[in-house]
Amino acid sequence: MNIAELKDELDKLGVPRSFYSINGFLTGDTHILNRVYTYWEYFYFDEKGNEIGYRRFENENDACTYLYKTLSEEMKYYRPLKEKQQ
Secondary structure (H helix, E strand, O other), X not given: OOHHHHHHHHHHHOOOHHHEEEOOOOOOOEEEEEEEOOEEEEXXXXXXXXXXXXXXXXXXXXXXXXXXXXXXXXXXXXXXXXXXXX
């Protein structure tokens, strides 16, 4: 799996884009996946700026697969806020 395929699969699962960042900004309460020179890294960046669950991967496929599995598991418990009824 590559980044483009990962984004497509996450969209199919209904994962909000605010849940993750791929080669982007560090935003609190977000799953981060970055390419760093010759390897990939994953961690959860909490609201206090802590890096939790750091993992390092030697290839894009393993990194993407890990993020996909992590977010698909999280989506089992995700319940979006309902809009206010007027």
